[in-house]
Amino acid sequence: MGKYRKKAREVVFRTLYTYDIKDGNLLEIVEDHLRDIKDKLSKKTIDYIYTMLKGIEEHFSEIDEVLRENLKNWRLERLGYPERALLRLGVYELLFSDTEDKGRVFMDILDLTKCYIDNPDTVKFVNGVLSTIYKNKQKVNQ
Numbered sequence: 001m002g003k004y005r006k007k008a009r010e011v012v013f014r015t016l017y018t019y020d021i022k023d024g025n026l027l028e029i030v031e032d033h034l035r036d037i038k039d040k041l042s043k044k045t046i047d048y049i050y051t052m053l054k055g056i057e058e059h060f061s062e063i064d065e066v067l068r069e070n071l072k073n074w075r076l077e078r079l080g081y082p083e084r085a086l087l088r089l090g091v092y093e094l095l096f097s098d099t100e101d102k103g104r105v106f107m108d109i110l111d112l113t114k115c116y117i118d119n120p121d122t123v124k125f126v127n128g129v130l131s132t133i134y135k136n137k138q139k140v141n142q
Contacts, residue, residue: 005045005108007041007045008048008052009093009105009108009109009112011045012049012053013085013089015049016088018032018033019085020081020084027050027053030049052089052092055097059096060088063088063091063096064088066095066133067087067129067133070129070132070133080117082116083126086116090105090109090133093105106127113126
């Protein structure tokens with residue numbers, strides 16, 4: 001069940017990364033990313049990609065505000081492009097999506113961090129920021 005979500009998260013991460021570098025429209029950027037691989041992805045994966053991107057687009061300013069509130073001694077604008085993309089994706093899925101398996105979200109985001117950045121300190125940083133945000137949400141919901 002989860003493999004399609006993991007692949008979708010990777011495509012969304014790459015789309016957010018490109019968006020940060022080039023600006024533009026998220027849906028146009030993802031079309032560029034999907035052009036060569038679309039026939040290799042399941043309909044479920046493609047649907048999930050678009051669902052996440054539409055949700056991220058809808059909550060973009062809220063996602064960035066949550067990040068700004070939870071980054072200790074960092075400004076959002078100072079983060080590297082991949083770190084910012086991973087955190088935006090993580091915040092969306094943890095706070096704004098109806099994804100039930102939040103633990104899987106953490107695992108996939110950290111796997112992407114290891115794959116694309118391969119720096120243990122960055123993995124700890126991304127995990128720490130997302131954990132803080134998720135724990136704060138849990139406190140509010142109690």
